[in-house]
Amino acid sequence: MPPALQVLEDFPSVQLPFEWLVQLVPPLKTRAFSISSSPSAHPNQVHLTVSVVSWMTPFKRKRYGLCSTWLAGLDPHKRVPIPAWFRRDSPPPPPPSLPLILIGPGTGCAPFRAFVEERAVQSVSWPIAPVIFFFGCRNEDSDFLYRDFWLSHTDGKGVLSEEKGGGFFVAFSRDQPHEVYVQNKMQEQSERVWNLLSAGAAVYIAGSSTKMPADVHSCLEEIVSREGGLPRESAARWLRMLERDGRYVIETWS
Ligand SMILES: Cc1cc2nc3c(=O)[nH]c(=O)nc-3n(C[C@H](O)[C@H](O)[C@H](O)COP(=O)(O)OP(=O)(O)OC[C@H]3O[C@@H](n4cnc5c(N)ncnc54)[C@H](O)[C@@H]3O)c2cc1C
Incomplete structure (x- = not known):
């Protein structure tokens, strides 16, 4: 439903007494954000x-999301108190011994930046299990979020490095004539994904809730079926078991 202000702006003939407006407008909702540190x-x-969320109204006016636009407009040099609530039912961060398959295109990379930072700190004192991360964005030059961060952890003995059994794979969807998504990169690394799954890895998926989670699920089903030599239905059951064990975690939003 469009916000009340948008309706009033689009239909200026509507003259609403202020008291009615206050009764009509619902209280501002809290917005959830994944912690990326x-x-x-x-x-x-x-x-x-x-x-920053934006869209066109049916009257072809550009609109911006309330909270994301407000956050983007803040002056980083000024202190602004922001009320925040931390969800206590969030799944705990994965232990350092658990191999991870992370899939987070766009801002879906947020929680995984936190995971990689945490593993980097843990790696100083403990042996850490391999982590592979599939990231996706439109263009290498315009929206490759945290590029230097990922690349620095791919080097040498970094959390995502070959030496640690890890990997970092990026799908630039618009940098070539045909579109390439995280699922395509996962297919290219099919054997690796299966080896990690067989070694007890957990799968974490974060980002847009439109098509991505279903496409990634079907891609994983295909990988388990092909690499594990299982019929498709058994692969689907295998993934359901993973979910029941708390090793298939999804955090997506529209
Ligand atoms: C568990 C969880 C984690 C999240 N983590 C993150 C995160 O790490 N980073 C992040 O950026 N966001 C994240 N989100 C999304 C975030 O909570 C907000 O929804 C987002 O920032 C938009 O809020 P806003 O106030 O800017 O937009 P709003 O003012 O709430 O505007 C969004 C509204 O605009 C409408 N709208 C949006 N796009 C369109 C469109 N194209 N066409 C028509 N209408 C449209 C929608 O109907 C919606 O009601 C997360 C959400 C959840 C549930």
Whole structure:
């Protein structure tokens, strides 16, 4: 439903008494954001990765999301108190011994920046299990979020490095004539994905809730079926078991 202000602007003939408007407009809703920093790497800080939402109304007016636009307009040099609530039922961060398959195109990379930072801190004191991360964006030059961060952890003994059994794979959907998505990159790394799954890896998916989670699920089903030599229905059951065990975690939003 379009916001009341948008309706009033689009239909100026509607003259609403202020008291009615106050009764009509629902209270402002809280917005959820994934925390994109690790408390071990940045004590007493919470980093967010926010995309500014915008869309066209049926009257071809550009509209911007309330909270994301407000956040983007803040002056980083000024202190602004922001009320925040932390969800206590969020799944705990994965232990360092758990291999991870992370899939987070766009701002879906937010929680995985926190995971990689946390593992980097843990790697100083403990052996860490392999982490592979599939990221996706439109163009390498315009929206490759945290590019230097991922690349630095892919080098040498970094959390996503070959040496640690990890990997970082990016799908630039618009950098070539045909569109390439995270699922295509996962297919290219099919054997690797299966080896990690067989070694007990957990799968985490974050980002847009439109088509991506279903496409990624079907891609994983295909990988399990092909690499594990299982019929498609058994692969689907295998993934359902993973979900029941808490090793298939999805955090998506529209
Ligand atoms: C668990 C969870 C984690 C999240 N993590 C993140 C995160 O890490 N980063 C992040 O950026 N966001 C994240 N979100 C999304 C975030 O909570 C907000 O929904 C988002 O920032 C938009 O809020 P807003 O106030 O700017 O937009 P709003 O003012 O709420 O506007 C959004 C409204 O605009 C409408 N709208 C939006 N786009 C269109 C369109 N194209 N056409 C027509 N109408 C449209 C929608 O109907 C919606 O009601 C997360 C959401 C959840 C549930």
